């Protein structure tokens with residue numbers, strides 16, 4: 001193999017994360033179009049206006065829309081706008097907000113405490129939420145104010161529309177605001193085949209952090225306030241935290257490209273289908289187990305001893321953070337059927 005061919009093969013040994021993928025053509029073309037000539041700065045440009053309009057069409061409601069650079073900022077600024085420093089945020093013990101954001105939610109809210117609840121397959125247990133709120137009502141306990149859920153979850157599972165309604169009803173009863181971490185929201189919409197409104201404001205979600213990066217954009221997440229009152233002064237919060245892009249059109253343009261072309265859900269559905277195909281292949285391999293229900297674009301597998309190191313020796317990239325023999329394989333818009341088959345056959349060979 002020539003050096004170039006070898007490098008391009010190595011680049012494909014990749015199931016680590018959907019943010020290892022490149023920029024999809026629709027996002028790329030839209031950025032190129034936004035690059036033709038001058039435009040006003042700080043969001044005062046036609047691309048941002050168009051992206052906001054498309055977002056309102058997508059959700060069929062008059063929501064407030066903001067564009068920030070990444071998911072950690074989106075989540076923590078959104079949560080900070082729901083809470084005072086003496087409040088608390090309830091979320092699942094595996095949530096990104098808790099385990100992967102370096103305390104950003106606490107930092108940007110000036111100390112709002114995160115309270116963890118368990119729950120099967122990465123979804124919050126509603127009894128545990130209820131218990132966490134009612135456990136104490138005195139002034140010494142940080143008053144629960146927000147419930148944060150992730151859709152699709154960190155374990156690649158989905159809340160159904162019914163489950164989301166139950167989350168929303170409980171939150172309303174407990175006077176909690178609902179935040180949704182939707183880093184993979186597009187995958188959830190594509191997998192469930194329902195209108196985005198059914199998974200958000202119709203179920204009582206107050207604010208959604210809508211991921212673009214993991215679905216084909218270079219950078220950028222949208223913060224969508226369905227509860228418009230909560231968006232008051234959010235622009236100041238973005239500016240103070242260094243999240244107000246001066247060339248905002250380049251955060252907005254990819255959304256225009258993905259929403260107008262329909263590629264947003266097409267790419268997400270493709271990633272989900274790749275994960276489904278991988279799951280089917282792995283289920284047929286003796287000794288390989290599937291750890292959580294495969295519902296979006298990731299497969300969590302239990303691999304026989306030695307398989308993880310054999311795959312790593314071949315150059316495959318994937319996460320093993322779920323413990324011994326456990327592996328997470330994440331598919332993206334860029335994953336091909338060939339990649340899936342290549343990985344599955346390497347696992348098959350290593351498991352023999």
Ligand SMILES: *Cc1c(COP(=O)(O)O)cnc(C)c1O
Pocket residue numbers: 070071072073075096097150153154181183184213214
């Ligand atoms: C990737 C991800 C984010 C965003 O992470 P950033 O690296 O800050 O962009 C947020 N939530 C979940 C569940 C994620 O997987």
